Amino acid sequence: MSVTSVPGFEAAGIAAGIKPSGNPDLALVATADRRPVTAAGVFTTNLAQAAPVLVSRAHLVDGRAAAVIANSGNANAATGESGRADARRMCALTAEGLGVAPTDVLVCSTGLIGIPMPMAPVETGVPAVCAELAAGPDAGLRAATALMTTDTLPKQTVVDAALGDGRHLHVGGMAKGAAMLEPAMATMLAVLTTDAPVGPDVLHRALERAVQDSFNALVVDACTSTNDTVLVLANGGAGGAEIGPSGPAYHALVEALSAACDDLAHQMAADAEGATKLVRLTVRGARTAEEARRAARGVASSQLVQCSLYGQDPYWGRVLSELGASGAFLDPERVDIAYNGITVCRDGVAALHDELAVQASMTRRDIEIVCDLHAGRGEATVRFTDLTHAYIDENMGTS
Amino acid sequence: MSVTSVPGFEAAGIAAGIKPSGNPDLALVATADRRPVTAAGVFTTNLAQAAPVLVSRAHLVDGRAAAVIANSGNANAATGESGRADARRMCALTAEGLGVAPTDVLVCSTGLIGIPMPMAPVETGVPAVCAELAAGPDAGLRAATALMTTDTLPKQTVVDAALGDGRHLHVGGMAKGAAMLEPAMATMLAVLTTDAPVGPDVLHRALERAVQDSFNALVVDACTSTNDTVLVLANGGAGGAEIGPSGPAYHALVEALSAACDDLAHQMAADAEGATKLVRLTVRGARTAEEARRAARGVASSQLVQCSLYGQDPYWGRVLSELGASGAFLDPERVDIAYNGITVCRDGVAALHDELAVQASMTRRDIEIVCDLHAGRGEATVRFTDLTHAYIDENMGTS
Numbered sequence: 166m167s168v169t170s171v172p173g174f175e176a177a178g179i180a181a182g183i184k185p186s187g188n189p190d191l192a193l194v195a196t197a198d199r200r201p202v203t204a205a206g207v208f209t210t211n212l213a214q215a216a217p218v219l220v221s222r223a224h225l226v227d228g229r230a231a232a233v234i235a236n237s238g239n240a241n242a243a244t245g246e247s248g249r250a251d252a253r254r255m256c257a258l259t260a261e262g263l264g265v266a267p268t269d270v271l272v273c274s275t276g277l278i279g280i281p282m283p284m285a286p287v288e289t290g291v292p293a294v295c296a297e298l299a300a301g302p303d304a305g306l307r308a309a310t311a312l313m314t315t316d317t318l319p320k321q322t323v324v325d326a327a328l329g330d331g332r333h334l335h336v337g338g339m340a341k342g343a344a345m346l347e348p349a350m351a352t353m354l355a356v357l358t359t360d361a362p363v364g365p366d367v368l369h370r371a372l373e374r375a376v377q378d379s380f381n382a383l384v385v386d387a388c389t390s391t392n393d394t395v396l397v398l399a400n401g402g403a404g405g406a407e408i409g410p411s412g413p414a415y416h417a418l419v420e421a422l423s424a425a426c427d428d429l430a431h432q433m434a435a436d437a438e439g440a441t442k443l444v445r446l447t448v449r450g451a452r453t454a455e456e457a458r459r460a461a462r463g464v465a466s467s468q469l470v471q472c473s474l475y476g477q478d479p480y481w482g483r484v485l486s487e488l489g490a491s492g493a494f495l496d497p498e499r500v501d502i503a504y505n506g507i508t509v510c511r512d513g514v515a516a517l518h519d520e521l522a523v524q525a526s527m528t529r530r531d532i533e534i535v536c537d538l539h540a541g542r543g544e545a546t547v548r549f550t551d552l553t554h555a556y557i558d559e560n561m562g563t564s
Numbered sequence: 565m566s567v568t569s570v571p572g573f574e575a576a577g578i579a580a581g582i583k584p585s586g587n588p589d590l591a592l593v594a595t596a597d598r599r600p601v602t603a604a605g606v607f608t609t610n611l612a613q614a615a616p617v618l619v620s621r622a623h624l625v626d627g628r629a630a631a632v633i634a635n636s637g638n639a640n641a642a643t644g645e646s647g648r649a650d651a652r653r654m655c656a657l658t659a660e661g662l663g664v665a666p667t668d669v670l671v672c673s674t675g676l677i678g679i680p681m682p683m684a685p686v687e688t689g690v691p692a693v694c695a696e697l698a699a700g701p702d703a704g705l706r707a708a709t710a711l712m713t714t715d716t717l718p719k720q721t722v723v724d725a726a727l728g729d730g731r732h733l734h735v736g737g738m739a740k741g742a743a744m745l746e747p748a749m750a751t752m753l754a755v756l757t758t759d760a761p762v763g764p765d766v767l768h769r770a771l772e773r774a775v776q777d778s779f780n781a782l783v784v785d786a787c788t789s790t791n792d793t794v795l796v797l798a799n800g801g802a803g804g805a806e807i808g809p810s811g812p813a814y815h816a817l818v819e820a821l822s823a824a825c826d827d828l829a830h831q832m833a834a835d836a837e838g839a840t841k842l843v844r845l846t847v848r849g850a851r852t853a854e855e856a857r858r859a860a861r862g863v864a865s866s867q868l869v870q871c872s873l874y875g876q877d878p879y880w881g882r883v884l885s886e887l888g889a890s891g892a893f894l895d896p897e898r899v900d901i902a903y904n905g906i907t908v909c910r911d912g913v914a915a916l917h918d919e920l921a922v923q924a925s926m927t928r929r930d931i932e933i934v935c936d937l938h939a940g941r942g943e944a945t946v947r948f949t950d951l952t953h954a955y956i957d958e959n960m961g962t963s
Contacts, residue, residue: 213888213896213912243884245897245913278881279914389889391881468867468951469959476960482677482790485642489612490788497612498644513612514644515678552867554953560868561875 228365627764
């Protein structure tokens with residue numbers, strides 16, 4: 166279950182010496198035949214975009230790519246023109262190693278901001294990682310491992326989906342992140358592979374949709390970091406007619422990409438080292454889905470809500486207050502709130518409930534909160550974690 | 565230096581038994597002659613407004629009030645129609661005690677959300693606090709003390725301002741809050757008194773302006789709580805012509821109200837128990853003042869920035885990232901960032917600087933960060949605190 170689970174893709178991961186620790190820090194994913202295939206990317210909306218983001222976006226203009234080179238240990242962000250030259254150099258070195266055009270290589274970086282990329286280990290590391298490219302799950306795992314910063318586990322996924330016409334498509338993926346866990350290097354990176362037969366515009370649209378419902382539904386400090394990147398390469402290996410912008414095959418593609426992204430997002434949240442709770446919050450009954458998302462994110466990003474969850478306190482008054490402050494429309498006296506299936510607030514006031522039962526349920530690691538605004542049919546779900554002493558320990562310094 | 569520093573105002577504060585601890589919890593401010601005077605209020609923008617907010621807003625429709633009754637220990641929020649009846653009852657009891665109309669009484673509450681107001685202690689406490697009304701600083705201090713929740717100190721102020729035509733005006737004030745310190749009851753309340761001769765519309769406009777530059781420039785979890793309220797009573801004791809909506813006298817009024825609010829806001833930030841740092845962040849060179857405010861609040865409300873300040877780490881990369889994510893326009897390669905007067909980032913990349921000097925300066929309690937976007941003339945300053953272990957301890961539970 167990795168980027169190499171999709172036939173036609175190879176991967177590699179090595180310790181190039183970018184990280185002072187000597188841990189793996191350079192990953193590569195490439196097409197097995199070194200030909201460029203359909204590619205798409207979704208990038209951070211931060212105005213202070215890192216050099217690799219700018220370079221990858223430029224290289225994606227033609228909707229084609231043959232490889233993704235990715236490093237951990239340095240974000241190559243806030244590094245100016247020399248940083249962009251370094252990112253282009255990473256592509257050129259990869260292109261040289263693989264015999265492809267430099268503009269067919271995409272690049273991602275994650276690590277500390279504001280420090281020039283150490284190019285000596287990159288110069289020796291990129292040829293070395295090119296030489297290691299291989300098919301199979303071990304190669305995929307090595308690549309996923311080289312993406313890790315303070316992740317405790319590599320994050321990989323594979324999805325198999327029926328297109329409804331006898332064809333099957335596959336999506337493989339790897340990611341690193343960062344749900345509340347290491348914001349000093351809080352980038353979310355994901356690289357997906359698929360054998361879907363699809364053009365760049367449709368692939369881009371499907372990817373945006375998948376990211377919206379998965380990574381963007383994860384409330385992480387990283388959600389607008391300088392480096393956030395999700396890339397997908399599609400080699401058409403599933404065969405048959407190209408998937409269009411609508412219809413059952415398109416929806417199957419969106420579903421498959423969404424499932425892969427959602428699995429990776431869930432792994433990120435579960436790997437939040439500082440966290441003791443993994444919370445799934447649904448807001449329903451908002452006027453629109455957009456307002457539901459806004460309300461859900463307002464609650465999920467509240468330090469007060471996060472702290473009370475760490476304290477296992479079902480303090481719904483704070484949830485109601487954050488809903489009211491979120492910008493989403495609501496009539497406070499129609500709001501219902503349930504913790505772990507037990508309604509604690511109905512019509513905006515305390516509901517009679519089994520307090521011992523709800524208190525006991527708060528000791529679980531997985532917490533479910535459902536808020537119903539009774540104002541419409543908009544619904545959204547986000548995942549988030551609690552705010553803990555360990556979170557602070559991890560984020561007090563960069564060293 | 566208190567609400568009673570302005571001639572013609574009296575105050576009182578008692579322990580009514582609303583707080584289980586037995587600490588003071590009921591405060592009253594009233595005109596000495598019990599006549600209604602010009603009054604204005606600025607309230608939370610939260611859609612889930614507490615009962616006392618709704619009742620005070622209704623009572624302010626005529627721009628007149630004779631008294632403010634305020635309790636700590638219970639927010640009377642998310643309490644529905646019976647909560648509104650309780651808030652109206654607090655006004656009626658006060659009106660009875662003072663011989664004024666119930667609609668000339670304003671009401672504020674602060675404490676836990678979602679729990680019905682304990683009315684038995686209110687029924688006995690309001691007549692008792694009415695009987696204690698007195699002039700002088702001790703009475704003002706007792707009122708300020710009764711507002712406290714987890715504040716460690718009462719917060720009071722007095723400002724003396726020349727109107728430029730021989731007249732002087734005075735502003736007295738008290739507040740409770742809540743800069744990051746006790747969000748389980750994170751309401752910001754302030755009551756101001758003044759002898760300015762002014763009508764309700766001009767007073768309201770001047771108060772909104774003062775709040776914008778003071779309390780709203782304090783990044784507190786409470787900034788959109790269910791109960792946030794700032795009230796002012798103006799008895800015209802300074803004499804002379806009524807202050808109009810412009811001109812030197814109007815500006816002197818705005819300045820005086822702003823100075824009073826700013827002093828109270830500073831006391832709130834300084835009293836943030838969980839905090840070890842008091843940070844003043846200025847964003848200048850934004851396209852507009854509004855964008856400067858947005859950028860400054862984006863940085864100040866970042867858990868990552870707050871954690872790095874707790875760790876005394878001048879990690880400007882995180883500041884740049886939050887500026888870029890704030891929604892304010894910037895060209896990342898024109899941004900300068902200085903910690904305590906030492907420029908650590910120039911034109912968006914690391915600046916050569918004395919690292920030992922900046923590191924040493926980070927051990928101070930008061931930290932100054934200045935960001936220049938070089939995109940215009942918009943400027944804004946916010947105050948905030950760091951995110952600490954103690955903050956989490958205080959906010960893990962409501963008990």
